Amino acid sequence: xxxxxxxxxxxxxxxxxxxxxxxxxxxxxxxxxxxxxxxxxxxxxxxxxxxxxxxxxxxxxxxxxxxxxxxxxxxxxxxxxxxxxxxxxxxxxxxxxxxxxxxxxxxxxxxxxxxxxxxxxxxxxxxxxxxxxxxxxxxxxxxxxxxxxxxxxxxxxxxxxxxxxxxxxxxxxxxxxxxxxxxxxxxxxxxxxxxxxxxxxxxxxxxxxxxxxxxxxxxxxxxxxxxxxxxxxxxxxxxxxxxxxxxxxxxxxxxxxxxxxxxxxxxxxxxxxxxxxxxxxxxxxxxxxxxxxxxxxxxxxxxxxxxxxxxxxxxxxxxxxxxxxxxxxxxxxxxxxxxxxxxxxxxxxxxxxxxxxxxxxxxxxxxxxxxxxxxxxxxxxxxxxxxxxxxxxxxxxxxxxxxxxxxxxxxxxxxxxxx
Amino acid sequence: xxxxxxxxxxxxxxxxxxxxxxxxxxxxxxxxxxxxxxxxxxxxxxxxxxxxxxxxxxxxxxxxxxxxxxxxxxxxxxxxxxxxxxxxxxxxxxxxxxxxxxxxxxxxxxxxxxxxxxxxxxxxxxxx
Numbered sequence: 001x002x003x004x005x006x007x008x009x010x011x012x013x014x015x016x017x018x019x020x021x022x023x024x025x026x027x028x029x030x031x032x033x034x035x036x037x038x039x040x041x042x043x044x045x046x047x048x049x050x051x052x053x054x055x056x057x058x059x060x061x062x063x064x065x066x067x068x069x070x071x072x073x074x075x076x077x078x079x080x081x082x083x084x085x086x087x088x089x090x091x092x093x094x095x096x097x098x099x100x101x102x103x104x105x106x107x108x109x110x111x112x113x114x115x116x117x118x119x120x121x122x123x124x125x126x127x128x129x130x131x132x133x134x135x136x137x138x139x140x141x142x143x144x145x146x147x148x149x150x151x152x153x154x155x156x157x158x159x160x161x162x163x164x165x166x167x168x169x170x171x172x173x174x175x176x177x178x179x180x181x182x183x184x185x186x187x188x189x190x191x192x193x194x195x196x197x198x199x200x201x202x203x204x205x206x207x208x209x210x211x212x213x214x215x216x217x218x219x220x221x222x223x224x225x226x227x228x229x230x231x232x233x234x235x236x237x238x239x240x241x242x243x244x245x246x247x248x249x250x251x252x253x254x255x256x257x258x259x260x261x262x263x264x265x266x267x268x269x270x271x272x273x274x275x276x277x278x279x280x281x282x283x284x285x286x287x288x289x290x291x292x293x294x295x296x297x298x299x300x301x302x303x304x305x306x307x308x309x310x311x312x313x314x315x316x317x318x319x320x321x322x323x324x325x326x327x328x329x330x331x332x333x334x335x336x337x338x339x340x341x342x343x344x345x346x347x348x349x350x351x352x353x354x355x356x357x358x359x360x361x362x363x364x365x366x367x368x369x370x371x372x373x374x375x376x377x378x379x380x381x382x383x384x385x386x387x388x389x390x391x392x393x394x395x396x397x398x399x400x401x402x403x404x405x406x407x408x409x410x411x412x413x414x415x416x417x418x419x
Numbered sequence: 420x421x422x423x424x425x426x427x428x429x430x431x432x433x434x435x436x437x438x439x440x441x442x443x444x445x446x447x448x449x450x451x452x453x454x455x456x457x458x459x460x461x462x463x464x465x466x467x468x469x470x471x472x473x474x475x476x477x478x479x480x481x482x483x484x485x486x487x488x489x490x491x492x493x494x495x496x497x498x499x500x501x502x503x504x505x506x507x508x509x510x511x512x513x514x515x516x517x518x519x520x521x522x523x524x525x526x527x528x529x530x531x532x533x534x535x536x537x538x539x540x541x542x543x544x545x546x547x
Contacts, residue, residue: 072482
């Protein structure tokens with residue numbers, strides 16, 4: 001029987017084995033996988049909190065992070081029905097400020113940063129000259145010439161290197177300040193339909209900076225404001241990575257444990273539970289949000305990934321613009337599709353082959369994300385196929401351990417809340 | 420604390436076998452299902468298939484991962500547990516009872532001495 005693949009949400013070079021270990025795996029590897037500290041993992045300021053809550057700790061992009069506390073299924077469903085609290089302190093933060101910050105950001109990112117008022121954020125991408133994605137991220141305007149980028153944990157070094165490289169050749173860059181503040185910054189995400197019930201109890205009163213609102217729940221999608229949490233300035237942004245309502249909260253590293261405890265305590269009576277990276281991945285897959293290393297990488301463009309909405313071709317020049325404009329006009333060789341399994345089968349996983357269905361089946365692409373959907377109860381995934389196979393309702397087959405199982409291309413998002 | 424019944428033999432790879440005469444019933448341990456959490460899919464060997472001890476013969480999938488299952492003994496598969504295929508969560512709720520995987524006619528009963536007893540298996544999972 002073909003060897004089962006094992007996988008976990010992370011960059012594609014990582015694998016996490018739950019059990020049993022492949023016979024080929026050395027003793028050291030097995031020990032290291034069960035004892036992440038031996039591999040010199042980094043820990044967020046919330047590590048002690050995870051241990052106290054009984055989080056199952058695994059290696060993720062060089063960090064020792066909780067994949068789950070109770071079970072992925074339970075945490076996923078809790079986020080959809082009530083609320084979940086995620087540690088996202090491993091993510092990176094870059095501060096960009098001073099004269100020319102706006103122009104610099106517009107040159108190095110695909111979306112139009114000029115659209116942002118102070119206290120507003122946008123999803124955007126950094127591409128190189130060939131239009132290939134260096135990272136996908138959120139950019140916030142904190143003040144007139146003061147911006148904060150929230151970037152993927154696995155991409156901190158390449159992003160900083162890219163920005164530093166281009167900052168050096170940016171005209172009039174004397175006043176421009178580009179700072180990697182990742183180590184000094186912590187963040188958590190609180191997500192779910194019941195978050196609006198308790199967020200004001202957690203952070204009472206009006207915002208003191210950013211978007212002016214009388215209470216936190218008045219922040220509209222992509223708006224951000226500042227509240228004090230025991231003396232520390234904390235940014236609340238009405239955004240998330242789960243498809244549910246919620247906030248991402250950014251605070252100084254020294255204050256993030258206080259924020260975590262405050263949110264957990266205030267939210268628990270409303271059904272809030274801690275949730276790990278496992279649920280974070282199943283939640284985002286259900287709503288087809290990309291994860292760098294899966295849907296996006298340095299050989300993929302935002303157009304191929306279906307993110308043309310976040311590419312502002314009309315704003316002026318930016319890295320990758322000419323390639324992306326051509327792809328938008330003429331089409332691409334590969335296209336990202338969402339799909340579901342249609343017969344009872346094992347779930348699709350990253351790297352499984354996608355085949356065309358019908359009389360002359362052929363291998364047409366590869367799965368980049370896949371899982372059993374906790375909300376829907378069947379296998380779902382995302383993958384790249386040639387454009388002629390990308391229409392919803394196209395029948396496809398997924399190769400699972402040497403046999404092909406029936407699937408169907410579906411519109412995004414795969415999971416949609418009932419109105 | 421994982422449940423480790425006294426009447427079973429165990430493989431280091433977390434399978435158990437219950438022997439009655441020359442027939443064994445095989446499944447995965449409470450420790451294993453606890454590590455996996457929500458089992459969503461199980462693939463079992465075909466009845467009639469001949470297995471060697473240690474041979475990969477089944478796959479258990481949780482939400483995030485797929486894991487190989489290895490037969491603890493050599494022999495021929497005589498029956499598989501259809502209810503566990505239809506309802507994989509039985510592995511989590513009843514790993515030693517209704518969550519059994521397959522029955523196997525032992526071809527070499529002396530292999531049982533090479534498996535772990537309950538105390539040895541418990542030592543492995545708590546010492547690890």
